[in-house]
Amino acid sequence: WTILPAVTEGGMIAAMTCKGSVERVHVEMFLKWDLLPVMNPYPAPYSVLILDNAKIHHGDLIHQLCHE
Numbered sequence: 001w002t003i004l005p006a007v008t009e010g011g012m013i014a015a016m017t018c019k020g021s022v023e024r025v026h027v028e029m030f031l032k033w034d035l036l037p038v039m040n041p042y043p044a045p046y047s048v049l050i051l052d053n054a055k056i057h058h059g060d061l062i063h064q065l066c067h068e
Contacts, residue, residue, distance in 0.1 A: 001017055001018065001019055001020075002017065002018045002019075002020065002021060002022050003015055003016070003017050003018075004016045004017075004018070004022060004026065004027065004030045006034070006035045008045075008046065013035075013038055013046060014030070014034040014035045014038060015034070016029070016030045016034050022056060023056060024055075024056040024059050024062070026056075027056050027057060027062060028059070028061050028062060028065065031062060031065050031066070032065055035049075036065060036066070036068075049066060
């Protein structure tokens, strides 16, 4: 099992578990259904998303979801 957490200085605001390794589709679902709905426009709280350079964090749908 793998967990995708979204952590702030105040604690965890979203999480998703996956059986096996995380793939891009899991990141897309996590962003769309779990994390982005609780985020806000900058400069409000929960308005900055930081992802590392893992290949699964890159893709047209992820870019589109984050800009909506």
